[in-house]
Amino acid sequence: xxxxxxxxPDHQIDPLLxxxxxxxxxxxxxxxxxxxxxxxxxxxxxxxxxxxxxxxxTKLGNFTSxxxxxxxxxxxxxxxxxxxxxxxxxxxxxxxxxxxxxxAYVGTATGATLGVIGGVLTSRNLVRSxxxxxxxxxxxxxxxxxxxxxFALIFVVAFGIGALPGVLAIALHTTGTLxxxxxxxxxxxxxxxxxxxxxxxxxxxxxxRFGVMPQxxxxxxxxxxxxxxxxxxxxxxxxxxxxxxxxxELIVAIRKFYYSDVSAILLMLLVCVMLLDAGSERLRHxxxxxxxxx
Amino acid sequence: xxxxxxxxxxxxKSAAVAGLTVSIPRGQFxxxxxxxxxxxxxxLRMLNRLAEPSAGRIVWDGVDVTALSGVKLRDWRRRCAxxxxxFNLIGRLDVLDNVLMGRLTHTPLWRxxxxxxxxxDRAIALAALDQMDIAQLAxxxxxxxxGGQQQRxxxxxxxxxxxxxxxxxxxxxxxxxxxxxxxMDALLRINRSFGLxxxxxxxxxxxxxxxCDRLVGMAAGRLVFDGAPExxxxxxxxxxxxxxxxxxxxAGHAPVxxxxxxxxxx
Numbered sequence: 001x002x003x004x005x006x007x008x009p010d011h012q013i014d015p016l017l018x019x020x021x022x023x024x025x026x027x028x029x030x031x032x033x034x035x036x037x038x039x040x041x042x043x044x045x046x047x048x049x050x051x052x053x054x055x056x057x058t059k060l061g062n063f064t065s066x067x068x069x070x071x072x073x074x075x076x077x078x079x080x081x082x083x084x085x086x087x088x089x090x091x092x093x094x095x096x097x098x099x100x101x102x103x104a105y106v107g108t109a110t111g112a113t114l115g116v117i118g119g120v121l122t123s124r125n126l127v128r129s130x131x132x133x134x135x136x137x138x139x140x141x142x143x144x145x146x147x148x149x150x151f152a153l154i155f156v157v158a159f160g161i162g163a164l165p166g167v168l169a170i171a172l173h174t175t176g177t178l179x180x181x182x183x184x185x186x187x188x189x190x191x192x193x194x195x196x197x198x199x200x201x202x203x204x205x206x207x208x209r210f211g212v213m214p215q216x217x218x219x220x221x222x223x224x225x226x227x228x229x230x231x232x233x234x235x236x237x238x239x240x241x242x243x244x245x246x247x248x249e250l251i252v253a254i255r256k257f258y259y260s261d262v263s264a265i266l267l268m269l270l271v272c273v274m275l276l277d278a279g280s281e282r283l284r285h286x287x288x289x290x291x292x293x294x
Numbered sequence: 295x296x297x298x299x300x301x302x303x304x305x306x307k308s309a310a311v312a313g314l315t316v317s318i319p320r321g322q323f324x325x326x327x328x329x330x331x332x333x334x335x336x337x338l339r340m341l342n343r344l345a346e347p348s349a350g351r352i353v354w355d356g357v358d359v360t361a362l363s364g365v366k367l368r369d370w371r372r373r374c375a376x377x378x379x380x381f382n383l384i385g386r387l388d389v390l391d392n393v394l395m396g397r398l399t400h401t402p403l404w405r406x407x408x409x410x411x412x413x414x415d416r417a418i419a420l421a422a423l424d425q426m427d428i429a430q431l432a433x434x435x436x437x438x439x440x441g442g443q444q445q446r447x448x449x450x451x452x453x454x455x456x457x458x459x460x461x462x463x464x465x466x467x468x469x470x471x472x473x474x475x476x477x478m479d480a481l482l483r484i485n486r487s488f489g490l491x492x493x494x495x496x497x498x499x500x501x502x503x504x505x506c507d508r509l510v511g512m513a514a515g516r517l518v519f520d521g522a523p524e525x526x527x528x529x530x531x532x533x534x535x536x537x538x539x540x541x542x543x544x545a546g547h548a549p550v551x552x553x554x555x556x557x558x559x560x
Binding site for chain 2: 192193195196197198199200201202203205206209210211214215217
């Protein structure tokens with residue numbers, strides 16, 4: 001290789017090198033300072049929350065032995081040696097799992113519908129009244145902040161044990177989360193079509209239907225599918241407080257120490273959620289492709 | 295007749311339109327000219343109330359348009375159709391649905407929301423498309439069309455509103471010369487064959503001279519010229535356009551290279 005670049009003499013290049021080193025040093029100091037702050041914050045919160053590492057080490061045995069028991073049939077044999085006995089309740093659990101999925105489905109559909117209404121009503125570009133937007137925003141915020149399991153607890157007291165409180169709880173929480181997302185999507189649309197519809201004499205509802213909805217529909221569908229995935233997991237958990245589905249069965253099995261039942265149900269839940277995730281991901285990708293691949 | 299009485303629109307302290315008074319008899323093809331920022335767009339948008347006037351009145355056949363609201367305002371917008379520089383179509387809907395937007399005020403919402411357009415409405419929309427020679431595009435998505443085609447769809451949308459006035463806000467500013475001619479010819483045709491009043495904002499003086507019966511010149515929100523195209527001498531035009539004068543007056547004469555014009559339609 002030949003020398004193509006002539007390096008200037010030291011007295012010329014030194015100041016440049018020094019200036020570079022200085023500016024890099026300043027950046028390094030900032031990063032180091034940030035790292036120290038971060039570590040201090042972690043340590044402080046560790047102490048503040050009274051997290052005791054010793055407990056972790058002494059009780060670690062219980063943890064592993066519980067897993068060991070989960071994989072034992074009550075005959076003492078390993079679960080996989082007798083799958084038929086392990087999944088003795090397959091029919092019953094499948095039905096309950098189906099109920100969980102249905103709770104999530106109905107809850108998500110209801111929540112998404114209300115979320116669209118909420119999203120439209122909180123969009124600055126569609127609603128002029130700041131008071132109305134403020135009001136709807138606060139309602140959505142409330143729905144979002146209260147976890148669905150808390151809603152479920154309240155509704156179980158009000159409507160009794162069963163699927164209805166589960167559906168209501170999921171619908172409310174979903175309204176809150178999706179409403180906010182939809183609102184953001186709608187605020188980012190192109191307003192020209194909306195103006196076009198307004199210019200023909202179309203009413204506000206017609207402007208929303210034809211100017212707004214065609215632009216956001218694929219986004220809405222994609223977010224709703226994602227929420228459905230999350231809600232299936234959520235529906236399994238809220239079953240624990242008596243809001244229907246597989247969660248109810250799971251908590252009974254845990255409380256009564258039916259170890260192999262617990263592992264069987266967990267495994268079924270895991271497989272079900274994985275399948276749904278894979279399915280909805282495919283759908284969402286197809287929606288996105290529709291969006292961009294015209 | 296359209297009577298505009300000291301119409302004013304202020305944004306903060308600056309006035310986009312300042313005390314504009316003009317009256318336009320039915321059936322005229324009026325070109326509104328002036329440099330960018332002269333208030334032409336704001337003026338047109340106020341006429342069909344997409345922009346709210348700050349002061350002044352707009353009167354159509356004795357009815358004070360500025361006082362309308364609700365259903366009556368929407369009916370006024372139907373009678374006073376608007377054609378936009380950027381077409382303002384709904385890109386994800388097909389051409390026929392886009393044209394049928396012009397029938398919204400004729401259709402109850404529960405029907406239009408489900409796109410259950412009546413056979414009659416569909417026939418009207420197709421007839422309009424056929425008039426503009428684009429009936430074969432009816433099933434295409436609007437965002438797949440060229441600019442010139444989109445503007446013709448927008449004209450169809452305006453036509454099926456069964457309007458009395460057509461406002462066109464820089465209808466050819468986003469188009470190449472060939473498509474500009476097609477669109478301007480279409481506007482002239484609806485003016486001549488249906489007797490519709492046409493108000494057209496134009497940046498190009500040559501187009502304005504070729505197509506309009508009457509020119510209204512605006513500068514800084516005020517009316518500075520009103521008369522036949524022949525009365526607009528180059529001197530007046532230079533005054534009207536200032537530094538932009540050379541650009542607008544030579545635009546039609548200078549040969550425009552095809553390659554430069556293409557991106558505008560893409």
